[in-house]
Amino acid sequence: MPLYEYRCMDCDLRFELLKRSSAADEVECVRCGSARVQRLFSRFAARSSGGDGSASLGGGCSGCSASSCASCRRP
Numbered sequence: 001m002p003l004y005e006y007r008c009m010d011c012d013l014r015f016e017l018l019k020r021s022s023a024a025d026e027v028e029c030v031r032c033g034s035a036r037v038q039r040l041f042s043r044f045a046a047r048s049s050g051g052d053g054s055a056s057l058g059g060g061c062s063g064c065s066a067s068s069c070a071s072c073r074r075p
């Protein structure tokens with residue numbers, strides 16, 4: 001189940017709940033019980049893919065782990 005983040009519009013409390021996506025809007029505030037609750041973006045949806053993929057394979061020396069090696073280069 002995804003984790004949703006909500007904010008109560010009455011008491012301004014922010015809280016998180018695990019909800020089925022079909023029931024994601026059926027939420028009451030955990031503190032005051034108000035039904036005026038706004039759903040925020042989940043942290044899973046905000047996470048971006050990609051980034052610093054490593055491109056270190058295939059470079060440099062096959063005899064040691066250095067990326068550019070001049071001491072153990074093989075003939």
Ligand SMILES: [Zn+2]
Nearest residue numbers: 008011029032
């Ligand atoms: Zn509330």
